């Protein structure tokens with residue numbers, strides 16, 4: 001069989017020859033009904049019967065892997081898809097550097113690998129749960145379709161991690177696969193594992209910020225795991241990244257279109273001051289300072305996902321050859337980092353300063369730095385839009401010490417420029433930096449559904465091009 005092609009004959013589409021792997025095939029078929037129940041309970045509410053113009057992977061060839069068609073979401077073909085094996089691949093970093101990549105789980109690293117796979121797996125259904133009510137307030141059918149595309153692909157990412165658990169981790173893998181269907185985002189008793197995945201995604205600006213900032217953390221984690229010496233994990237993550245690219249696109253263009261619409265409305269109304277908030281809001285668009293506050297919130301929550309700046313777990317995962325750095329294969333050093341150092345932003349006598357730390361311990365910090373660079377590129381493109389209207393405003397990412405709950409800065413209060421604040425100052429200034437209740441109420445008031453083809457809610461501009469090059473009037477979702 002051509003490795004790029006996907007076998008669609010059985011219950012579970014795959015390119016891993018499941019048909020010849022009775023044990024794993026049966027385990028996954030047993031897990032399947034629980035997954036479908038989870039999807040029906042926790043997936044997009046109110047649209048399970050609607051026909052959605054979705055892409056489904058039919059190959060893992062980077063060119064032309066997707067096929068577009070109308071699908072009811074519960075009938076989506078969630079499959080197990082791995083990028084093609086690279087012949088003769090070796091472990092690219094750590095103490096086993098240069099040894100043949102593992103095709104099976106190395107016993108000594110079993111627990112570490114399982115933990116990383118479970119944590120990654122847990123984020124996938126969490127985001128579907130967080131986004132389940134958004135369909136009802138979609139600003140257009142185009143956006144609704146994009147939301148559902150992201151949702152079914154996060155569902156497939158769960159399948160990707162569950163396949164690894166079922167295939168390589170025996171009984172405890174099976175138990176972990178079950179537990180992934182039991183936890184619930186935001187649940188007091190059985191929450192999802194990471195903080196940002198227990199927050200609400202209450203409105204569409206949050207959704208776009210989430211896909212821009214938080215899915216981008218997903219991208220960074222997948223990039224680091226795609227370097228893994230455990231080859232099945234590497235291949236799994238490499239294919240997931242092709243889907244993740246669409247999630248980034250939805251977030252970046254979503255915010256761009258919100259900004260675009262705000263600037264257009266300001267121009268039409270001859271408003272030049274971006275802080276003339278009451279007047280701008282009367283136009284039915286979201287003022288730029290409020291967009292900035294949303295960015296502050298989602299950026300800071302997402303930074304927490306990178307964990308402690310200094311981390312023994314991160315050092316061990318790298319040293320063992322399990323989790324690499326962002327684009328490890330393009331870095332020019334010894335890929336072992338023993339004796340190397342890396343500058344880490346730290347709190348020194350009440351000031352934020354760079355301190356050289358052992359590079360192995362500082363890998364979370366390094367991945368976070370790479371993440372911030374990646375975010376900034378997107379923010380720069382947002383600012384180009386504002387600039388093209390001549391409006392004196394720039395979106396800026398807040399200082400990494402701002403509004404943190406994990407790591408070096410979780411014990412202090414800082415403003416968006418990294419200046420230390422007393423608790424009192426923080427309480428007074430908080431709503432200058434983060435959405436206030438009245439900001440939230442205003443945004444919520446704009447969340448009126450627009451379900452007519454080629455129409456868009458007041459606060460967002462139409463996209464430049466349609467999905468799959470469809471024309472504007474195309475009906476992306478046939479609501480049942």
Ligand SMILES: [Fe+2]
Nearest residue numbers: 124154157218
């Ligand atoms: Fe994902």
Ligand SMILES: [Fe+2]
Nearest residue numbers: 215218244247
């Ligand atoms: Fe994603």
